[in-house]
Amino acid sequence: xxxxxxxxxxxxxxxxxxxxxxxxxxxxxxxxxxxxxxxxxxxxxxxxxxxxxxxxxxxxxxxxxxxxxxxxxxxxxxxxxxxxxxxxxxxxxxxxxxxxxxxxxxxxxxxxxxxxxxxxxxxxxxxxxxxxxxxxxxxxxxxxxxxxxxxxxxxxxxxxxxxxxxxxxxxxxxxxxxxxxxxxxxxxxxxxxxxxxxxxxxxxxxxxxxxxxxxxxxxxxxxxxxxxxxxxxxxxxxxxxxxxxxxxxxxxxxxxxxxxxxxxxxxxxxxxxxxxxxxxxxxxxxxxxxxxxxxxxxxxxxxxxxxxxxxxxxxxx
Amino acid sequence: xxxxxxxxxxxxxxxxxxxxxxxxxxxxxxxxxxxxxxxxxxxxxxxxxxxxxxxxxxxxxxxxxxxxxxxxxxxxxxxxxxxxxxxxxxxxxxxxxxxxxxxxxxxxxxxxxxxxxxxxxxxxxxxxxxxxxxxxxxxxxxxxxxxxxxxxxxxxxxxxxxxxxxxxxxxxxxxxxxxxxxxxxxxxxxxxxxxxxxxxxxxxxxxxxxxxxxxxxxxxxxxxxxxxxxxxxxxxxxxxxxxxxxxxxxxxxxxxxxxxxxxxxxxxxxxxxxxxxxxxxxxxxxxxxxxxxxxxxxxxxxxxxxxxxxxxxxxxxxxxxxxxxxxxxxxxxxxxxxxxxxxxxxxxxxxxxxxxxxxxxxxxxxxxxxxxxxxxxxxxxxxxxxxxxxxxxxxxxxxxxxxxxxxxxxxxxxxxxxxxxxxxxxxxxxxxxxxxxxxxxxxxxxxxxxxxxxxxxxxxxxxxxxxxxxxxxxxxxxxxxxxxxxxxxxxxxxxxxxxxxxxxxxxxxxxxxxxxxxxxxxxxxxxxxxxxxxxxxxxxxxxxxxxxxxxxxxxxxxxxxxx
Numbered sequence: 001x002x003x004x005x006x007x008x009x010x011x012x013x014x015x016x017x018x019x020x021x022x023x024x025x026x027x028x029x030x031x032x033x034x035x036x037x038x039x040x041x042x043x044x045x046x047x048x049x050x051x052x053x054x055x056x057x058x059x060x061x062x063x064x065x066x067x068x069x070x071x072x073x074x075x076x077x078x079x080x081x082x083x084x085x086x087x088x089x090x091x092x093x094x095x096x097x098x099x100x101x102x103x104x105x106x107x108x109x110x111x112x113x114x115x116x117x118x119x120x121x122x123x124x125x126x127x128x129x130x131x132x133x134x135x136x137x138x139x140x141x142x143x144x145x146x147x148x149x150x151x152x153x154x155x156x157x158x159x160x161x162x163x164x165x166x167x168x169x170x171x172x173x174x175x176x177x178x179x180x181x182x183x184x185x186x187x188x189x190x191x192x193x194x195x196x197x198x199x200x201x202x203x204x205x206x207x208x209x210x211x212x213x214x215x216x217x218x219x220x221x222x223x224x225x226x227x228x229x230x231x232x233x234x235x236x237x238x239x240x241x242x243x244x245x246x247x248x249x250x251x252x253x254x255x256x257x258x259x260x261x262x263x264x265x266x267x268x269x270x271x272x273x274x275x276x277x278x279x280x281x282x283x284x285x286x287x288x289x290x291x292x293x294x295x296x297x298x299x300x301x302x303x304x305x306x307x308x309x310x311x312x313x314x315x316x317x
Numbered sequence: 318x319x320x321x322x323x324x325x326x327x328x329x330x331x332x333x334x335x336x337x338x339x340x341x342x343x344x345x346x347x348x349x350x351x352x353x354x355x356x357x358x359x360x361x362x363x364x365x366x367x368x369x370x371x372x373x374x375x376x377x378x379x380x381x382x383x384x385x386x387x388x389x390x391x392x393x394x395x396x397x398x399x400x401x402x403x404x405x406x407x408x409x410x411x412x413x414x415x416x417x418x419x420x421x422x423x424x425x426x427x428x429x430x431x432x433x434x435x436x437x438x439x440x441x442x443x444x445x446x447x448x449x450x451x452x453x454x455x456x457x458x459x460x461x462x463x464x465x466x467x468x469x470x471x472x473x474x475x476x477x478x479x480x481x482x483x484x485x486x487x488x489x490x491x492x493x494x495x496x497x498x499x500x501x502x503x504x505x506x507x508x509x510x511x512x513x514x515x516x517x518x519x520x521x522x523x524x525x526x527x528x529x530x531x532x533x534x535x536x537x538x539x540x541x542x543x544x545x546x547x548x549x550x551x552x553x554x555x556x557x558x559x560x561x562x563x564x565x566x567x568x569x570x571x572x573x574x575x576x577x578x579x580x581x582x583x584x585x586x587x588x589x590x591x592x593x594x595x596x597x598x599x600x601x602x603x604x605x606x607x608x609x610x611x612x613x614x615x616x617x618x619x620x621x622x623x624x625x626x627x628x629x630x631x632x633x634x635x636x637x638x639x640x641x642x643x644x645x646x647x648x649x650x651x652x653x654x655x656x657x658x659x660x661x662x663x664x665x666x667x668x669x670x671x672x673x674x675x676x677x678x679x680x681x682x683x684x685x686x687x688x689x690x691x692x693x694x695x696x697x698x699x700x701x702x703x704x705x706x707x708x709x710x711x712x713x714x715x716x717x718x719x720x721x722x723x724x725x726x727x728x729x730x731x732x733x734x735x736x737x738x739x740x741x742x743x744x745x746x747x748x749x750x751x752x753x754x755x756x757x758x759x760x761x762x763x764x765x766x767x768x769x770x771x772x773x774x775x776x777x778x779x780x781x782x783x784x785x786x787x788x789x790x791x792x793x794x795x796x797x798x799x800x801x802x803x804x805x806x807x808x809x810x811x812x813x814x815x816x817x818x819x820x821x822x823x824x825x826x827x828x829x830x831x832x833x834x835x836x837x838x839x840x841x842x843x844x845x846x847x848x849x850x851x852x853x854x855x856x857x858x859x860x861x862x863x864x865x866x867x868x869x870x871x872x873x874x875x876x877x878x879x880x
Contacts, residue, residue, distance in 0.1 A: 027335060208718035212781070215676050216732045217705040230722035 028311040035307040041300035045293070049105040056099035057087070061264070070094035072278075075285050089285040091274065097285060100271055101293050107267040108294070111181050112248040118186030119247075120240050123193020128224045130194065131201025142198065145191040154253060157184035161259045174262045181260050185250050189243055196239060200232035234312050241305030245298045252294055268294045320391075321348035322525045323372065323410075323493045328385035328395075330367055330376065341367045343549040344385070347542075349493060349525035354516065356540035356557065357529045358572075360800035361771075364549040365529045369495045371395070372527070373410050374402035390492060408438045411486030411524070413496040417478035417503075421470040427454070427481050428466035431488060438489030453484040457514060476507030483514065493525045500535065504663040505827060505871045512539045531800060533576045537561055545569045575805045577830035612654050613689040618789060618821045619652040619675065624684035626670050644670045646845040647684070652789075657815055657822045659836030659853065661829060661868070667845040668825045672793045675823065676710050677701065688789070706736045709782035711811075713794035715774035719766040725752070725777055726762035732784045751780040755810065772803030779810060790814070790822045797828065808835060829869065833857055841865045 029035050048055045058065045073079040075089040088097040130141040164180040213223050254260035255269025268290050275287030330342040342364040349355050357365040370376050372387055387395040414420045431450035454462035457480040486494050500508035516539055519526050528540055536543055543560050545553040553566040564570045625647055631640035645667040652658040660668045673679040675686055685692045693704055712718035719728055729748045733739050739747055749759045755776040766774055796804040814820045826832050832839055839856050841849040849862045860866040
């Protein structure tokens with residue numbers, strides 16, 4: 001062990017990757033088994049979902065590949081009629097459960113990511129405006145946020161879903177469903193981002209670097225985007241990660257309630273809804289595997305978010 | 318000589334870090350005798366607070382005492398367990414921290430906090446504890462202690478709060494008090510009172526005091542013994558008179574030399590030359606390329622006429638029901654071409670508000686600010702942009718005045734880009750040139766602000782301010798967040814700018830010796846009003862107002878000692 005020189009020597013600027021591997025965050029990451037395992041699970045599941053056609057045995061939505069005779073095949077047992085074996089069994093229509101999970105996760109993740117992205121963008125814009133301008137803009141936006149919070153998220157989502165269902169023609173309903181889900185979940189989620197962004201903006205806007213930019217004559221929108229936004233992103237990132245898990249669950253809940261992804265484009269929630277009908281008749285695998293996948297996905301993303309929050313909080317070090 | 322009440326022997330504190338073992342305190346040895354005040358002085362990061370924390374057993378993990386001994390009244394205390402340390406802390410060793418705002422619990426009255434502490438440490442009845450608490454409040458010169466007893470911390474001013482903290486530290490009749498920068502957060506006038514109080518109490522109650530500070534003035538005024546620390550080690554230790562008048566170590570010498578003298582006007586600030594930190598500032602290069610600007614029409618570049626600023630104290634929908642607090646009240650002054658105009662006053666006197674109004678960061682509520690004859694408070698946006706090109710500002714806190722997420726290059730380039738002063742392909746070269754001239758390497762451009770020290774950051778600020786070649790520079794307490802050693806560098810740079818470039822400056826400070834060295838004329842502000850305005854020498858020699866005389870009287874009296 002050697003003494004650390006008090007004045008660090010100047011080094012040549014390391015590459016971006018080197019710096020990332022050298023960062024305190026990555027160091028904390030390597031020292032946290034929870035973070036490593038949960039990120040491995042999350043990244044693994046996300047990759048399997050994105051590249052579902054490569055991992056899936058069959059394309060469950062291609063009617064040509066389906067055989068109704070394969071219906072209700074238990075996992076790892078040959079089908080009584082066709083002799084085919086399925087790793088996680090098949091559902092009522094003979095679709096391979098493993099493959100439907102992969103394709104279903106795609107939809108769950110797409111809805112989750114898009115909804116969070118929508119909520120983040122909306123929350124950042126409104127939060128920045130409220131925090132930076134203050135006054136009536138602040139009052140108006142934050143009261144709207146308060147009103148939004150008085151409705152449970154699921155209720156808001158169901159409301160939007162109901163309205164959308166009423167105004168879209170029948171033939172477009174299935175396509176609309178996904179986008180309505182994103183809108184519904186995103187709208188019920190923006191408040192927390194707006195609040196965090198507003199709070200952080202209130203702190204940042206009084207710092208002298210903002211004064212320096214104003215003194216130069218920079219306009220408000222430029223100051224908000226170039227100066228304040230980069231400095232408030234880390235709490236937003238943390239909440240976004242945790243929200244992602246919640247958005248995936250919200251999507252599953254809505255789909256389970258039948259107001260989400262249609263059976264033709266089943267998400268994890270839809271699969272669980274379909275599966276629960278067969279739980280008591282002995283075909284447990286139709287429910288069990290999608291539910292486990294949802295649990296693993298949501299839990300790993302959530303743990304990752306929790307870890308990120310702690311790692312980025314200097315007070316907990 | 319009496320036995321020391323506290324002895325620190327060969328103390329080393331270690332912090333394991335990713336890069337290896339870091340030792341913020343190395344082989345520190347000093348004693349405190351009863352009734353003695355020992356100053357521990359050094360720049361930030363010298364390990365002086367860390368030593369104090371080791372004594373009171375409040376080192377934050379993973380820092381730990383690696384070797385050495387701490388003896389309190391003949392008992393070794395550094396190897397006690399947490400429980401035993403806790404018993405000593407507060408009982409035997411009292412503590413006074415820097416910020417009186419956070420060291421009192423806002424939810425309890427002063428009386429409750431005192432009584433609780435007294436009962437915790439001394440086995441006395443409730444009524445006895447109350448009597449003791451009242452006596453203590455009286456002792457620390459709090460007027461009307463019976464009323465004050467039932468008040469909450471927020472009803473006390475900063476100085477009064479620090480008195481209460483001192484009373485709390487004295488509750489258990491400790492033998493040693495560790496005072497970590499006890500007056501840094503206070504105004505000069507209150508600082509003197511608090512220090513006098515500590516001095517009185519030390520001699521009266523025979524408590525030994527460790528006074529940790531970075532201010533040589535405080536050391537000279539208050540302490541009997543002084544320990545100078547540099548980079549975790551004690552470089553010099555001895556009686557204050559001896560160390561200040563005949564320092565033996567090079568660091569102490571340059572540290573003392575760097576303290577601005579209130580009495581004499583010097584041409585340049587002596588720098589702390591210890592440690593290889595001298596940097597070259599290439600003013601001649603800068604002067605050669607500086608665009609010469611025409612003198613202002615009237616010879617007065619900036620005219621502040623009856624400027625007023627009110628802040629809403631109690632908001633209401635009806636304007637008639639709002640209550641206002643007048644932060645700046647009808648202030649008028651002129652700044653001539655090439656002049657450095659000083660504005661002094663205690664915190665809350667409105668001096669920074671004036672600066673922010675001149676910098677168009679705050680709107681005015683009356684009065685006019687004329688820059689070269691044009692009133693900026695009524696300017697059209699286009700003229701205002703032209704005005705902003707000609708002024709720049711250097712802020713107090715170098716840690717918040719640079720955007721932590723922007724590279725130094727983008728920070729310095731921002732005024733150039735905004736005012737479209739250079740074609741895009743030349744900006745990078747100009748930025749590197751500017752950095753070079755304020756004594757930073759060209760490589761600095763690719764780094765982020767957090768990779769620099771406070772002094773270096775302030776130089777980045779100066780580089781940004783100089784980018785547009787302004788005619789007028791506002792310096793809002795440019796050195797008050799810096800160590801003495803670095804303060805001198807920054808002030809020399811500013812002085813050079815003024816002399817070689819003929820830059821006109823508004824220099825705001827609460828540090829009177831610095832103001833005397835920097836400014837041609839000085840305005841004194843008190844509670845939003847400009848109470849006195851004079852040539853610097855005249856003001857220091859012969860203040861017209863009682864308030865100014867009081868302020869001058871409170872200047873650190875270091876020079877009396879070291880001559």
